[in-house]
Amino acid sequence: MGRYLVGRLGQALLVVLAITTIVFFVLRLAPGDPARILLGDLATEEEVHALRVQMGLEEPLYVQYAIFIRNLLQGNLGKSIAFRTPAFPLVLERLPATIELSLVAWVLAIVIAFPLGIVAAVRPRSPAAFFYTVFTAGAQAMPSFWLGIMLMLAFAAWLQILPGSGRGTPQQMVLPALALALNPAAILARLIRAGMVDVMEKDYIRTALAKGLGEAIIIVRHALKNMLIPVVTLMGLQLGVFLGGAVVTETVFAWPGVGRLAIVAIGGRDYPMVQSAVLVLAFVFTLVNLLVDIAYMFLDPRIRYT
Amino acid sequence: MQSPMDTRHRHATTEIAAEAPREAAAGSRLSLWAKLVRDRRSLFGLSVLVLMLIMSLAAPWISPFDPAEQRLLLRLRGPLVQAEPGLRCWLGTDQVGRDNLSRIIYGGRISIFVGVAAVLIGGSVGVLLGLISGYFGGRLDSILMRTADVQLSFPFILLAITIIGAFGAGIVKLVIVLAISGWVVYARTVRGAVLSVKQEQFVEAAVALGAIDWRIVLRHLLPNVVSPVIVIATTQTATMILLESALSFLGMGVPAPTPSWGRMLSDGREYLSTAWWIATFPGLAIFVTVLGINLLGDGLNDAILSRRR
Numbered sequence: 356m357g358r359y360l361v362g363r364l365g366q367a368l369l370v371v372l373a374i375t376t377i378v379f380f381v382l383r384l385a386p387g388d389p390a391r392i393l394l395g396d397l398a399t400e401e402e403v404h405a406l407r408v409q410m411g412l413e414e415p416l417y418v419q420y421a422i423f424i425r426n427l428l429q430g431n432l433g434k435s436i437a438f439r440t441p442a443f444p445l446v447l448e449r450l451p452a453t454i455e456l457s458l459v460a461w462v463l464a465i466v467i468a469f470p471l472g473i474v475a476a477v478r479p480r481s482p483a484a485f486f487y488t489v490f491t492a493g494a495q496a497m498p499s500f501w502l503g504i505m506l507m508l509a510f511a512a513w514l515q516i517l518p519g520s521g522r523g524t525p526q527q528m529v530l531p532a533l534a535l536a537l538n539p540a541a542i543l544a545r546l547i548r549a550g551m552v553d554v555m556e557k558d559y560i561r562t563a564l565a566k567g568l569g570e571a572i573i574i575v576r577h578a579l580k581n582m583l584i585p586v587v588t589l590m591g592l593q594l595g596v597f598l599g600g601a602v603v604t605e606t607v608f609a610w611p612g613v614g615r616l617a618i619v620a621i622g623g624r625d626y627p628m629v630q631s632a633v634l635v636l637a638f639v640f641t642l643v644n645l646l647v648d649i650a651y652m653f654l655d656p657r658i659r660y661t
Numbered sequence: 662m663q664s665p666m667d668t669r670h671r672h673a674t675t676e677i678a679a680e681a682p683r684e685a686a687a688g689s690r691l692s693l694w695a696k697l698v699r700d701r702r703s704l705f706g707l708s709v710l711v712l713m714l715i716m717s718l719a720a721p722w723i724s725p726f727d728p729a730e731q732r733l734l735l736r737l738r739g740p741l742v743q744a745e746p747g748l749r750c751w752l753g754t755d756q757v758g759r760d761n762l763s764r765i766i767y768g769g770r771i772s773i774f775v776g777v778a779a780v781l782i783g784g785s786v787g788v789l790l791g792l793i794s795g796y797f798g799g800r801l802d803s804i805l806m807r808t809a810d811v812q813l814s815f816p817f818i819l820l821a822i823t824i825i826g827a828f829g830a831g832i833v834k835l836v837i838v839l840a841i842s843g844w845v846v847y848a849r850t851v852r853g854a855v856l857s858v859k860q861e862q863f864v865e866a867a868v869a870l871g872a873i874d875w876r877i878v879l880r881h882l883l884p885n886v887v888s889p890v891i892v893i894a895t896t897q898t899a900t901m902i903l904l905e906s907a908l909s910f911l912g913m914g915v916p917a918p919t920p921s922w923g924r925m926l927s928d929g930r931e932y933l934s935t936a937w938w939i940a941t942f943p944g945l946a947i948f949v950t951v952l953g954i955n956l957l958g959d960g961l962n963d964a965i966l967s968r969r970r
Contacts, residue, residue: 366810369811370810370811370814370815373811373815374811374815377815377823378823381823381824381827382823382827384827385827385828386828386829492952492955492956493948493952495951495955496899496948496949496951496952496955497948497951498903498906498907498910498923498926498944498947498948498951499907500906500907500910500923500926500927501926501940501944501947501948504926504929504930504933504940504941504944505941505944507930507933508933508937508940508941512933512934512937519933595816596816598816599816599817599818599819600818602818602819602822602911603818603907603910603911606910606911607930614818617822617826618822618911618912620826621822621825621826621912621913622912626826626827629822629823629826629827630823632822633819633822633823633826636816636819637815637816637819640814640815640816640819641814644814
């Protein structure tokens with residue numbers, strides 16, 4: 356178990372290193388001189404050159420890379436061109452909003468998926484199972500941003516019972532979380548249904564039924580427990596996916612998170628900001644995956660980790 | 662219904678091995694076709710797909726207006742507005758008076774072109790790397806699979822932001838970004854399939870007869886991984902169309918004057934309270950297209966699986 360943990364940590368570090376390297380080289384290969392962008396068109400060649408020296412851009416590439424890594428470890432990712440202040444703290448400021456939205460949507464997806472998947476498996480000919488079929492096919496084909504816009508149209512513009520943008524009140528959370536949650540909920544519900552269908556055919560379920568146990572007890576105590584492992588795995592993987600999906604949802608609902616910050620920064624050619632936002636989201640994503648794997652280790656003691 | 666992930670994995674590893682190499686290929690293809698047409702889901706998906714293809718190819722002839730033509734007097738008009746005597750804007754007009762329907766028809770070209778191009782490029786690269794990885798094994802295999810792992814641990818949208826944030830938006834860059842995001846699925850599946858087919862006697866026989874590596878890979882391994890690749894390519898086309906529209910929505914897609922469904926949605930978002938039709942209809946177009954392709958993918962999956970059973 357200890358060895359597995361060390362290996363898994365090493366893997367996470369490797370991923371982080373790979374991501375930072377990719378981001379570094381992509382931005383160095385990009386057209387446009389960062390010093391020139393920072394100073395604007397009015398600056399003279401000498402001024403640009405002086406800043407290039409100061410920024411280390413005149414050094415060989417490997418030295419630049421070393422400087423980049425050193426700065427990164429110090430939490431220094433350059434100044435935002437738009438805000439004229441260090442980019443990294445600005446990104447960190449927005450991070451709680453993104454995490455909050457992702458977590459709420461994640462819980463929502465789980466709350467939707469379980470009853471739906473279970474009912475579809477246990478009562479295959481019921482109206483609820485029909486709803487399951489329509490829901491899963493529909494939610495998987497629907498772009499989350501269109502769903503978001505339609506929710507906004509219905510609940511904010513027409514019915515006017517929920518706010519369509521901003522962050523602060525619980526009501527403002529409802530529509531973005533729904534828009535973000537439905538697609539993953541559909542995928543999760545399909546897995547839950549498949550697992551339930553398999554498990555309900557098992558002999559021990561038949562035995563439990565034969566000895567007269569109630570269906571609810573059988574589902575909770577016997578069936579769910581035995582089909583939970585792949586479901587928990589997917590739930591863990593999805594938590595990371597929500598962080599990526601949040602980028603789109605945040606833009607639809609003007610949610611003040613890291614994703615929206617990154618998209619606005621791209622529009623303004625604010626490279627340091629883009630870089631900081633991407634790196635922060637990627638680190639959080641890697642960290643979440645690592646934590647999920649560690650949690651999984653405790654949840655499923657049968658699997659031997661080597 | 663099964664999760665795509667788990668069915669994919671299943672026929673990648675076990676079903677392939679059970680299939681006889683190339684006999685009866687023509688016969689089974691016919692019955693696969695018949696199965697698809699008989700299955701209501703697949704038939705619906707197939708019809709949607711054919712309809713969208715015709716619509717995109719015939720765009721200049723069937724679209725009622727020039728998609729770029731602005732009529733400021735007719736801006737933000739609702740569906741069915743009369744634009745010229747005898748000519749209506751069936752789905753309304755946008756913020757500069759362009760015909761919504763014509764823009765949706767032309768926008769389909771972008772979605773379908775980008776989706777298909779990304780699948781062809783990503784799929785070819787993925788299949789090739791999967792074949793190499795599975796057949797040759799060793800260090801090359803572990804390098805390729807670690808690369809795949811790293812990529813999977815990096816959310817696609819961040820990759821897109823990094824590349825497009827640095828190099829700017831454009832249709833070629835869009836296709837490249839999508840292809841990069843797509844290759845892993847093919848590579849992993851093909852590698853798994855190759856690993857099991859490699860153990861079959863006909864491969865052993867080919868080796869014993871002195872066939873060279875490339876001949877074995879192309880003549881004996883490739884034909885046996887085609888079925889799962891077709892299923893993946895189908896569902897991936899839907900995924901790519903969704904991703905393309907998401908990137909266009911975020912302003913990272915095809916640049917401005919060209920109509921694309923995602924961009925129309927982001928324009929429409931600004932006018933939601935006054936002109937609901939601008940954002941609603943292009944979204945509906947994405948939804949129907951993706952739904953159709955997904956259903957066809959499910960049908961193909963079932964047809965290929967049941968053929969094997």
